[in-house]
Amino acid sequence: MSHEIDITGLSKSFGQGAAAFQALKEIDLTITSGEFFTLLGPSGCGKTTLLRIIAGFELPSTGTVRINGRDVTSLGPSKRPVNTVFQSYALFPHMSLSENIGFGLKMLGKPKAEIRATVDEMLQLVRLEAMADRRPSEISGGQQQRVALARALAPRPRVLLLDEPLSALDLKLRKEMQSELKRLQSETGITFVFVTHDQEEALTMSDRIAVMSAGQILQLGAPQEIYNTPVNRFVADFIGDTNFLKLRVKAVDAGMAVLELPGGKAAQASLPDGMRPATGALVTAVIRPEQAEATGADEGDLHATVESATFFGTDTHLHLTLADAQGFVLRRQNRPGQPVPAPQSRLGLALAPGALRVLED
Amino acid sequence: MARSRFSITRLPGFGLIAVLTFVMLYLPIIILVVFSFNAGVSQSRWDGFSLQWYQAAFNNAQVRDVSLRSLWLAVTAASIATMLATLAALGTTRVGRFPGQTMIYALINQPLMVPEIVTGIALLIFVAAIKVQTGYTGMGYLVAAHTAFCIPFAYLPIRARLETLDNALEAAAADLYASPIQAFRYITLPLMVPGILAGFMLGFVISLDTVVITEFVKSAGQDTLPTYMLGQLRRTVTPEMNAIATLFLALSLIVVTAFFLITRTRGR
Numbered sequence: 237m238s239h240e241i242d243i244t245g246l247s248k249s250f251g252q253g254a255a256a257f258q259a260l261k262e263i264d265l266t267i268t269s270g271e272f273f274t275l276l277g278p279s280g281c282g283k284t285t286l287l288r289i290i291a292g293f294e295l296p297s298t299g300t301v302r303i304n305g306r307d308v309t310s311l312g313p314s315k316r317p318v319n320t321v322f323q324s325y326a327l328f329p330h331m332s333l334s335e336n337i338g339f340g341l342k343m344l345g346k347p348k349a350e351i352r353a354t355v356d357e358m359l360q361l362v363r364l365e366a367m368a369d370r371r372p373s374e375i376s377g378g379q380q381q382r383v384a385l386a387r388a389l390a391p392r393p394r395v396l397l398l399d400e401p402l403s404a405l406d407l408k409l410r411k412e413m414q415s416e417l418k419r420l421q422s423e424t425g426i427t428f429v430f431v432t433h434d435q436e437e438a439l440t441m442s443d444r445i446a447v448m449s450a451g452q453i454l455q456l457g458a459p460q461e462i463y464n465t466p467v468n469r470f471v472a473d474f475i476g477d478t479n480f481l482k483l484r485v486k487a488v489d490a491g492m493a494v495l496e497l498p499g500g501k502a503a504q505a506s507l508p509d510g511m512r513p514a515t516g517a518l519v520t521a522v523i524r525p526e527q528a529e530a531t532g533a534d535e536g537d538l539h540a541t542v543e544s545a546t547f548f549g550t551d552t553h554l555h556l557t558l559a560d561a562q563g564f565v566l567r568r569q570n571r572p573g574q575p576v577p578a579p580q581s582r583l584g585l586a587l588a589p590g591a592l593r594v595l596e597d
Numbered sequence: 598m599a600r601s602r603f604s605i606t607r608l609p610g611f612g613l614i615a616v617l618t619f620v621m622l623y624l625p626i627i628i629l630v631v632f633s634f635n636a637g638v639s640q641s642r643w644d645g646f647s648l649q650w651y652q653a654a655f656n657n658a659q660v661r662d663v664s665l666r667s668l669w670l671a672v673t674a675a676s677i678a679t680m681l682a683t684l685a686a687l688g689t690t691r692v693g694r695f696p697g698q699t700m701i702y703a704l705i706n707q708p709l710m711v712p713e714i715v716t717g718i719a720l721l722i723f724v725a726a727i728k729v730q731t732g733y734t735g736m737g738y739l740v741a742a743h744t745a746f747c748i749p750f751a752y753l754p755i756r757a758r759l760e761t762l763d764n765a766l767e768a769a770a771a772d773l774y775a776s777p778i779q780a781f782r783y784i785t786l787p788l789m790v791p792g793i794l795a796g797f798m799l800g801f802v803i804s805l806d807t808v809v810i811t812e813f814v815k816s817a818g819q820d821t822l823p824t825y826m827l828g829q830l831r832r833t834v835t836p837e838m839n840a841i842a843t844l845f846l847a848l849s850l851i852v853v854t855a856f857f858l859i860t861r862t863r864g865r
């Protein structure tokens with residue numbers, strides 16, 4: 237696997253002096269050829285800024301950007317083998333779909349016959365052959381999105397940058413386009429750098445995800461890795477739902493801690509690398525809502541009182557209170573005939589082995 | 598609910614004021630047009646239908662002369678003004694903010710703020726001085742004065758058009774390997790065309806229409822249609838003047854209608 241994009245020591249500040257705002261802080265990042273790479277983070281964390289620097293619309297304050305080994309930091313967007321799918325699509329309103337898709341090749345000075353062949357191929361790829369001569373204003377939002385994609389793919393860039401390309405679409409179309417994007421990416425083998433603030437979208441589509449917050453990359457890894465072993469509280473909170481419990485340490489041994497649970501029982505929890513809390517210290521432990529199971533009232537590791545239940549179709553969320561008044565959400569898959577526990581009823585919780593993890597705050 | 602909402606149409610006297618306003622706006626013009634078809638010379642007594650005054654106007658060499666001069670001047674001044682206004686609009690919208698931007702906006706729009714008679718007198722003095730110095734008495738003065746006067750009228754629709762254009766379009770062109778010149782040639786310029794056409798037509802109508810500026814700047818034998826008509830009216834008024842005015846009105850209506858049709862489709 238070769239390096240497609242190498243970003244080293246990248247910072248970006250907007251404004252001068254005291255009013256300066258650091259949008260990106262010392263980012264180091266390597267994106268591999270042919271991968272579906274996602275930048276995920278809350279609004280304002282610097283995703284678009286990073287993408288604009290990769291595309292060449294913005295100069296970094298410090299650091300370098302290399303594409304396929306070549307330093308492109310000071311090159312303009314027209315000199316980089318990178319194309320962008322804009323959030324607003326930015327289709328040229330006075331051109332037909334064919335002309336839109338062929339624009340990049342025309343600017344590269346390709347012969348007419350080659351442009352026509354590629355445009356036809358792209359139209360077929362995004363399934364819009366029948367609409368080649370329409371204007372962008374004469375097609376639907378989802379179709380416009382596909383044209384934007386085809387236009388960016390037509391010059392065969394090494395890298396395709398996509399800034400929240402699905403955020404304007406309704407849920408159903410969004411799901412369709414998600415699989416369409418995955419299909420296009422595997423068919424073309426082009427490296428995708430995809431920006432989203434939707435964690436579910438990131439988890440389902442990506443080969444790797446970089447979770448960003450306040451101009452920094454907090455964690456970088458495969459979706460399973462980020463979901464199962466978040467490195468800190470922010471990542472755990474941002475990706476999926478999580479129960480945070482304040483628990484006391486009873487013993488520590490080789491990357492594992494024994495924690496005292498509300499109600500008096502004990503459970504093993506993994507410790508993050510390099511963390512060795514003292515016996516008796518209070519630590520934050522996390523467990524996903526689906527990684528515990530309801531048991532009889534006097535069985536299990538924890539005892540809880542039901543506060544309320546929320547029905548979600550495939551599953552039900554039970555909002556519980558533990559013996560020491562900490563809250564806990566349990567996600568239980570729905571089965572036919574299974575009764576929903578009444579408020580104030582009591583139940584036990586069995587934690588899945590390995591599910592409890594200590595996190596640094 | 599809807600009944601209790603304030604509605605200006607239910608105020609006392611609304612209908613009367615509306616009718617009076619429209620009567621004031623259009624009745625004089627309708628009378629002017631009607632009497633251009635009068636068989637007699639009267640402006641108040643109908644003597645039957647005739648096209649004789651139109652015939653007279655068409656056969657009047659002087660009318661033909663000043664009409665052609667008016668058209669030539671309007672096309673020339675509006676063309677130059679549109680070119681300059683296009684550059685000005687690009688220079689005030691497609692750049693980062695710079696100090697004095699608002700100032701420049703105000704300066705470009707001088708003719709909208711300075712009373713026309715003041716501009717006219719200033720031009721009279723200024724042009725007279727140049728005429729004495731150079732001896733040149735050609736159409737150049739009128740072209741220059743009309744051009745300057747037309748610039749803001751051309752500038753406003755072009756600027757408005759540019760402001761509605763998504764900056765991301767030019768970014769997308771650059772992303773697709775277009776040089777700055779290519780991005781302008783293939784993206785910005787074609788999308789500006791409706792604004793440019795609208796600007797040209799507004800400038801054209803303004804130049805065709807202006808009396809004051811022309812009156813003060815023109816040399817002997819440089820009458821335009823409006824100044825010629827003004828001169829004729831000082832003598833006798835025959836329905837020939839009605840016929841000329843009606844034709845002039847028709848031309849203006851055609852241009853203004855075209856302007857509306859073009860600006861209406863600008864969203865596309």
Ligand SMILES: Nc1ncnc2c1ncn2[C@@H]1O[C@H](COP(=O)(O)OP(=O)(O)OP(=O)(O)O)[C@@H](O)[C@H]1O
Nearest residue numbers: 250251257259278279280281282283284285286433
């Ligand atoms: N041109 C600019 N001048 C000043 N500040 C800017 C500029 N562009 C971005 N910023 C700031 O930099 C930060 C990061 O912006 P960016 O657009 O990269 O966020 P984002 O992660 O893409 O957010 P969103 O999910 O809302 O699109 C924001 O706080 C923003 O206000």
Ligand SMILES: [Mg+2]
Nearest residue numbers: 283284285399
């Ligand atoms: Mg953004």
